[in-house]
Amino acid sequence: MEKRLTRIDLMFALGFLFMLIVAVGAFFYGVKVGTSQAEARQEKDAPTESASPAAAVAYQLQDLVSFYHTVFLPYREFMSDWQAAQQKWLADDSIDRSSSLKELAKAATGKYASVKVAYTNPVSPLLKEAQDQYLKSLKLYASAFSENVASANEGTAGIALNKIRGDAYYKEGLKNGLSAQRSYYDSMVKWASSVDMDIPFDSDYKTTIGLTQWKILPLVAKNELTARYLQEQSLMSDFLPHDLTARIDSFIASGQAEKMKLKTMGSIAELLTRTDAVRSGDFLSLKNRFYAKQLLPQLPFFSPDK
Incomplete structure (x- = not known):
């Protein structure tokens, strides 16, 4: 005969089974809670870990230097070739402009x-x-020059140059090049603000800025303003924005601005550029006089020994 379970045995078995179910449930619940907490910590820490390095390396000096050598300098070399060609054309009307x-x-x-x-x-x-804008500029210049090869030897050098400068591709190439130049100089302001907290990271200065305020601006901000002026006026020459900055400061220091009743940075820049009073190298010749203590990134065009 089978031995029947007593009430005590049955209660013990049911109690054991209940405890086993509770233990297993508690185990899996603990695993789930632990996993959730770990994921929450990872999500909380992840943005800090990814954003912090990005903030630390934005507009670092090595970025500005690398850009100078790999993007800015090649573009300026091309522009120097184009400016030299224009001078040769004007000096000798018999030059084969189509070949050039x-x-x-x-x-x-x-x-x-x-x-x-x-x-x-x-x-x-x-x-x-700035890199993207320089690329667009170079591509547009290549198109403009190719479009005008056939007619380049027609008429005088002046006529040929006017036709090229009136080309839609050329105008857009000039626009992109000047926009890129301003972006590069603006990036120097961002760099400077990370080095010196007194230099504003963002500014809303205009080329109509009064001379009282212009005089107290840090050099990097002045350079960004002259780059903006050149962009606004569609002026691309052999001189750079900081050369124009130096000539403006020299003009103010000479007392000429006050004598001529010029009240804004833009009005002085207009006078100087309209009369061809700015030259490449003006900044270097005036650097020790005006900017010995000014913060600048260590770029070759800011150093006379480069």
Whole structure:
């Protein structure tokens, strides 16, 4: 005969089974809670870990220097070739301008290929923007020169130059190049503000700024303003924004601005550029006089020994 379970045995078995179920449930609940807490900590820490390095490397000096050598300098070399060609055309009307334009179009294409592969740190968006604008400018210049090869030898050098400068591709190329230049100088302001907290990270200065306020601006902010002025006036020359800055400060220091009743930075810049009073190298010749203690990134065009 089978032995029947007593009431005590049955209660013990049911109690044991209940305790087993509770223990297993508690185990899995603990695993779930622990996993959730770990994931929450990871989500909380992740933005800090990813954002902090990005903030630390944005607009660092090495970014500005790298951009100078791999993007800015190739573009300026091309522009120097174009400016030199214009001077030769005007000096000798018998020059084969068609051949010259072919070479310039080829040079623009070559510089485009070089600038395109240059690495620009993505955490410095102004530099990336400038690179893209320089690329567009080079491509547009190549198109403009190629379009005008056939007619370049017609008429005088002045007529040929006016036709090229009136070309839609050329105008857009000039626009993009000046916009890129301003973005590069603006990135120097961002760099300076990370080094000196007294330099504003963002500014809303206009080229109509009064001379009283202009005089107290840090040099990097002045340079950004002159780059903005050149962009507004569609002026691309052999001199750079900081050369114009130095000539403006020299003009003010000489007392000429007060004598001529010029009240804004833009009005002085207009006078100087309209009369061809700015030259490449003006900044270097006046650097020790006006900017010995000013904060600047260590870029070759700011140093006389480079």
